[in-house]
Amino acid sequence: MITKCLFPAAGYGTRFLPATKAMPKEMLPIVNKPLIQYGVQEALDAGCHTMSIVTGRGKRSIEDHFDISYELEHQIQGTDKESQLEEIRSIIKKCTFSYTRQNEMKGLGHAILTGETLIGKEAFAVILADDLCFNPNGKSVLAQMMDIYQKYQCSIIAIEEVDFEEVDKYGIMQGEEIEEGIYRVFDMIEKPNKDQAPSNLAIIGRYILTPDIFDILRVTKPGKKGEIQITDALLQQAKMGKVIAYKFKGKRYDCGSIGGFIKATNDFYQSLYS
């Protein structure tokens, strides 16, 4: 049973400058909720109640968001605005939040290793909040992955087919399809050129990881851009046949990019208000 979800949220968010100069990318709102709140709700829907967040300098508003704001609560008590806080209140009531800081931004792999202190020796989920996943007619993407984990008991990565022109933005996997939409992973390569890519199956921001990943990350050398890549660590598990890739049901928006953010905003607005 997986109960903890790690949110690496220390990145600089340079694609969104200047908006992210003083504000965390994870606090950018899609309609009226910050990205990280959607992520936390997804984790909760998948059965996780402990949210472990890796933050960095300038990310304090994330902690404040998941805390009670007494002044504000007092001000709007008894008014019709109170209902707008219902969802976040319910999240705060149901979850425990813990935080640690990544002092140097040495990549996603390093951010996950920084989270070890919050996770310990158990399997855990990872959500990159800027990848917003949406499956209105069924289970959330992380909940779907939990089902796969129950069966295979190893690390699970969520994948999506992308255009070959886009493979250089993602970790790309190669593997054998063992059930419809489920692959045993053999190989993975971070941000390959179009001609080096073994497939167009891209790893997106949802993972379930077994705790041996921490020992692997500890000895993983920096890869592209001098960053410690989670893809390189996962490759070590894959070589032992211990990584399953899952083509999830639903939609993903890359809200770390301006185009994806605008698309998500339009789609969510349409689905909520029309």
Ligand code: UTP
């Ligand atoms: P990104 O590749 O989107 O990088 O990180 P970024 O810095 O957030 O954004 P850009 O590319 O500069 O616009 C993927 C995820 O990994 C986290 C980010 O917060 C994001 O959730 N991350 C990345 C860390 O927590 N620490 C890092 O050192 C790097």
